[in-house]
Amino acid sequence: MAEVLVLVEHDGGAPKKVTGELLTLARRLGEPSAVFLGAEGTFEKAKNYLAEYGAAKVYVAESNDLEDYLVAPKAEALASVISSSSPVAVLVAATPDAREAGARAAIKTGSGFLWDVTDLTADGKATQEIFGGSTIVTSEVAKGTPIFAVRPNATAAEPATGDATEQRIELSISDAAKGARVADRVVESKSGRPDLTEAAVVVSGGRGLAGAENFELVEKLADTLGGAVGASRAATDAGWYPHQNQVGQTGKTVSPQLYIAVGISGAIQHRAGMQTSKTIIAINKDEEAPIFELADFGLIGDLFNVVPQLTDEITKRKG
DSSP states (O other), rough: OEEEEOOOOOOEEEEEEHHHOOOOOOOOTTTEEEEEEETTOOHHOOOOOHHTTTTTEEEEEEOOHHHHSSSHHHHHHHHHHHHOOOOOOOEEEEHHHHHHHHHHHHHHHHEEEEEEEEEOTSSSOOOETTTTEEEEEEEESSSOOOEEEOOOSSSOOOOOOOEEEEOOOOOOOTTGGSSOOHHHHHOOOEEEEEEOOOOOEEEEEEEEGSSSGGHHHHHHHHHHHHOOOOHHHHHHOOOOOOOGGGBSSSSSSOSSEEEEEEEOOOEEEEEEETOOOOEEEEESTTOOOTTHHHHHHEEESOOOHHHHHHHHHHHHHHH
């Protein structure tokens, strides 16, 4: 069976949920093999997970150089594996670092690169959203090894036992790839909520909240559902919520099972970042708000009345 490479998305060796999704999607195209690139001593945290989700083989490179510099060393390592293994396709997560590594590897290997992919067929045709999400197209790579950057949550992760046979990569990083070193890292304090781009439930707030203090309503609803908190650009630009929580074309793209938009009008910029969500609920007092065109369920009413009642009712039913 033809080999399909999956670049492992991980945090200090611990695979992120999107890795299981990519391995699941890769099985449509052939036999998945993982590519693990990380610092010294981090692979052991990933091996069991990769086997659980069907990786037949794992190409492993462990070097502090992969973490001490920006994306270029990872791109060189990925390109090296592509050249030596000749896969039928390569899947990476549509996250900033992985997307850049995939694009750089495509240039190095003379391959086509498609990003923001939401679905793949067995013959390698990709579904993409373009022009800010206003148009959905089917695309196909015409040159080299197809490299796809797939949105997190685009596919449900399904376990499938694999051997995860380890194959070490002989790493050779060029001086050019070491042109930018990471001088410092600041660990962001965790709220206890899931990562925004990987969460199965996202509750986002917008201009209708009328102030930073009212985001507490959104947070309580998200916590009741075990979800992440997002925000529209209007809300983050106003300083009501951190910019790293912005959902939209210039923020983060999410595709959860459930997306709840609270006080968000639904401008195209915001819709581009969340319209592939499986179920969308909109809460807005303006019945003409564009978000209702996209929503599966709409609640027309004052969010300051609706959201607390919704939170209380969910809490009662969970109890």
